Amino acid sequence: MIALEVCANSINSALAAQNGGAIRVELCDNLKEGGTTPSAGQITLARKFLHIKLYVLIRPRSGDFLYNDIEYQTMQADIRYCIEAGCDGIVIGILKADGTIDKERNLELVRMAKQFGLGVTFHRAFDVCADLYQALEDIIELGCERILTSGGKSSAMEGSAMLAHLVEKAAGRISIMAGAGVNEHNAADLVRYTGVQEIHSSARVMIPSQMQFQNDHIAMGDAMHDEYSFDQTDVERVKKLIQLVNA
Secondary structure: OOEEEEEEOOHHHHHHHHHHOOOEEEEOEOHHHOOEOOOHHHHHHHHHHOOOEEEEEOOOOOOOOOOOHHHHHHHHHHHHHHHHHOOOEEEEOOEOOOOOEOHHHHHHHHHHHHHOOOEEEEOHHHHHOOOHHHHHHHHHHHOOOEEEEOOOOOOOOOOHHHHHHHHHHHOOOOEEEEEOOOOOOOHHHHHHHHOOOEEEEOOEEEEEOOOOOOOOOOOOOOOOOOOOEEEEEOHHHHHHHHHHHOO
8 A cells, every 4th residue: 555645734635645545644834945944833733623633744844954053943842733733743854064964863862752752754955965875875774664755757757767776775764755756647657666665745736716806006025926826635636646556
């Protein structure tokens, strides 16, 4: 059985993931910036309403994965909150300036989580490491359960050859979970070619606003952003993905 983890950008997305049959949710915010840590309220309510596994992205900002001391302390505080909220796991990734895994800091976060029974996924910071094979060994040594990766490319399909090599190199010591651009059109081929047992997708659709009055002469943030629509995980897309990869 190929497992689907849904990258959920809200409680509604998380519930859609659950209703569609996903085994796990990675709860995050700001997906258009690669994802950041969601609010305390989102985490609390997600835990209240979800019976599937809830993992939370621990990422204090967008951009690179080289963090200063204040950012690192923020990550620790967010993990403590996840522990108190009863989450099942966290999703982390800290690098050094030379593109290697920051083993010391990551290990401290892994130990924090594992002390209270939380699992740990290493996210796509892996994909911007200088040496993916060395990074694989370092992450295995840290004790993470899985690596979310696109094989060092912008999408999992582009990185499919590397994903296949990583699955072979991992040899069952850690799960390689394919993510980035995974959808109904490529998931089955990706699984067959790479041998991954877990896939990661947001399975989103655009939801139009129900506002009757719309001011079309204002932008609240990015000028390219539509203020009167939002993305949300779709139950049917989740179901279809699971069906296709397990056909």
